[in-house]
Amino acid sequence: MSSSTSPALSVPSVDGGVLEGKNDDHGGVIVEMTNEPLDPVVYVSLLKASLSHWEQQGKRGIWIKIPIELANLVEPTVKEGFYFHHAEPKYLMLARWLPSTPNTLPANASHRVGIGAFVLNEKNEVLVVQEKSGKFRGTGVWKFPTGVVDEGEDICDAAVREVKEETGIDSKFLEILAFRQSHQSYFEKSDLFFVCMMQPLSEDIQPQEAEIEAAQWMPLKNIKPFVRNRNFLYNFDACLAKKGDLSGF
Amino acid sequence: MSSSTSPALSVPSVDGGVLEGKNDDHGGVIVEMTNEPLDPVVYVSLLKASLSHWEQQGKRGIWIKIPIELANLVEPTVKEGFYFHHAEPKYLMLARWLPSTPNTLPANASHRVGIGAFVLNEKNEVLVVQEKSGKFRGTGVWKFPTGVVDEGEDICDAAVREVKEETGIDSKFLEILAFRQSHQSYFEKSDLFFVCMMQPLSEDIQPQEAEIEAAQWMPLKNIKPFVRNRNFLYNFDACLAKKGDLSGF
Numbered sequence: 001m002s003s004s005t006s007p008a009l010s011v012p013s014v015d016g017g018v019l020e021g022k023n024d025d026h027g028g029v030i031v032e033m034t035n036e037p038l039d040p041v042v043y044v045s046l047l048k049a050s051l052s053h054w055e056q057q058g059k060r061g062i063w064i065k066i067p068i069e070l071a072n073l074v075e076p077t078v079k080e081g082f083y084f085h086h087a088e089p090k091y092l093m094l095a096r097w098l099p100s101t102p103n104t105l106p107a108n109a110s111h112r113v114g115i116g117a118f119v120l121n122e123k124n125e126v127l128v129v130q131e132k133s134g135k136f137r138g139t140g141v142w143k144f145p146t147g148v149v150d151e152g153e154d155i156c157d158a159a160v161r162e163v164k165e166e167t168g169i170d171s172k173f174l175e176i177l178a179f180r181q182s183h184q185s186y187f188e189k190s191d192l193f194f195v196c197m198m199q200p201l202s203e204d205i206q207p208q209e210a211e212i213e214a215a216q217w218m219p220l221k222n223i224k225p226f227v228r229n230r231n232f233l234y235n236f237d238a239c240l241a242k243k244g245d246l247s248g249f
Numbered sequence: 250m251s252s253s254t255s256p257a258l259s260v261p262s263v264d265g266g267v268l269e270g271k272n273d274d275h276g277g278v279i280v281e282m283t284n285e286p287l288d289p290v291v292y293v294s295l296l297k298a299s300l301s302h303w304e305q306q307g308k309r310g311i312w313i314k315i316p317i318e319l320a321n322l323v324e325p326t327v328k329e330g331f332y333f334h335h336a337e338p339k340y341l342m343l344a345r346w347l348p349s350t351p352n353t354l355p356a357n358a359s360h361r362v363g364i365g366a367f368v369l370n371e372k373n374e375v376l377v378v379q380e381k382s383g384k385f386r387g388t389g390v391w392k393f394p395t396g397v398v399d400e401g402e403d404i405c406d407a408a409v410r411e412v413k414e415e416t417g418i419d420s421k422f423l424e425i426l427a428f429r430q431s432h433q434s435y436f437e438k439s440d441l442f443f444v445c446m447m448q449p450l451s452e453d454i455q456p457q458e459a460e461i462e463a464a465q466w467m468p469l470k471n472i473k474p475f476v477r478n479r480n481f482l483y484n485f486d487a488c489l490a491k492k493g494d495l496s497g498f
Contacts (some may be wrong), residue, residue, distance in 0.1 A: 074323045083339070084341050093436065108337065148356060
């Protein structure tokens with residue numbers, strides 16, 4: 001708590017001259033900095049004292065979560081031996097491994113998860129879209145509605161949501177037909193893509209203004225030839241095979 | 250290129266007074282800063298000029314990748330309207346959406362992917378381990394070898410690697426028996442966990458010193474009762490059902 005160069009600033013998350021943290025289940029400590037401004041000189045002093053304290057206690061992994069409002073504390077944290085672990089729009093998580101043994105802290109999230117929706121109606125028509133952006137923009141390629149599963153969202157809910165957003169169609173998730181893992185898809189991350197069998201609960205299409213160029217119900221027999229050759233729908237045979245098994249069609 | 254306060258520092262990634270970037274497929278620009286030191290004042294001047302330039306060009310998403318060695322540039326980048334997109338140990342990626350339309354930049358990776366290995370030998374014994382850390386430490390609970398799929402690693406390769414690392418056993422991936430999605434597993438991220446059917450290719454167990462307390466071949470009939478009730482192996486019935494189908498056992 002010494003040498004504050006700016007006494008007007010509050011000093012949050014402080015307990016007895018060290019940063020206040022919570023113990024985790026793996027012998028480590030998690031410090032969540034609040035949004036309140038903190039003088040970097042005060043912070044560095046606290047951090048140094050905290051690291052000594054945690055080392056004496058035999059702590060292992062130290063996590064410091066810095067909100068974007070305190071971006072000025074990122075550099076001093078790195079200078080104390082921390083590395084970037086993961087980030088979200090509002091914060092950066094830094095980590096440091098204290099013991100001399102190998103670092104066993106878990107890796108950052110490594111995969112994005114996507115869905116493709118195979119929506120087949122009772123007339124044997126499949127719901128297909130043309131996208132306004134991405135690599136198929138302007139190519140005339142029709143594809144299944146697809147999208148990214150949000151953090152904390154179930155795969156089946158994401159399929160229902162994407163079909164509704166892109167086409168206005170209500171649908172019900174039936175099952176997962178196939179999935180695929182791919183790598184280096186975007187900034188070196190990996191992808192898992194699940195093809196979901198969906199039952200439509202409405203008919204009238206309302207294409208999404210921002211992202212969808214066109215959407216339609218296309219006879220199954222028409223889309224088969226050219227979709228079959230596209231890697232992102234390599235599992236079309238599985239969809240067709242499944243069709244025979246589903247009651248209600 | 251004006252107003253350098255430190256002429257000794259080099260000015261990398263500069264092209265005609267703006268930061269040098271690559272166009273992406275979505276109307277955006279990706280700037281990868283090199284590790285070379287850059288005076289923050291020079292950087293801010295370049296960044297401001299670049300943003301004007303990109304706005305005139307109608308660019309959409311702007312990405313700036315800052316290596317950890319240049320952590321001093323994080324704060325000035327945030328001050329120019331950027332947010333944290335994702336981070337890896339060696340860099341932080343910041344993003345800013347220039348148009349007045351809603352931000353459509355893709356989300357950060359949202360899922361960690363894990364594997365559990367169901368390794369069953371010809372004597373109807375299953376390979377099980379006790380872990381030295383984590384929530385089962387000291388509980389005497391035996392479990393399948395499990396682990397995290399690395400970025401860029403195939404699920405089947407991860408299963409072979411984890412079995413080898415934890416027990417010394419060579420094995421061959423046969424198929425995926427079941428998977429489970431869970432949320433809020435670690436720092437708000439989601440998990441996908443795949444149970445892999447593995448064929449052992451060796452017999453002698455060498456438990457991993459750092460992480461494994463004990464490992465053994467356990468008769469299938471012994472582990473069934475208590476494993477069945479554990480959520481992380483809820484798919485044990487699937488494993489048992491599958492066992493009858495597999496040739497070679």
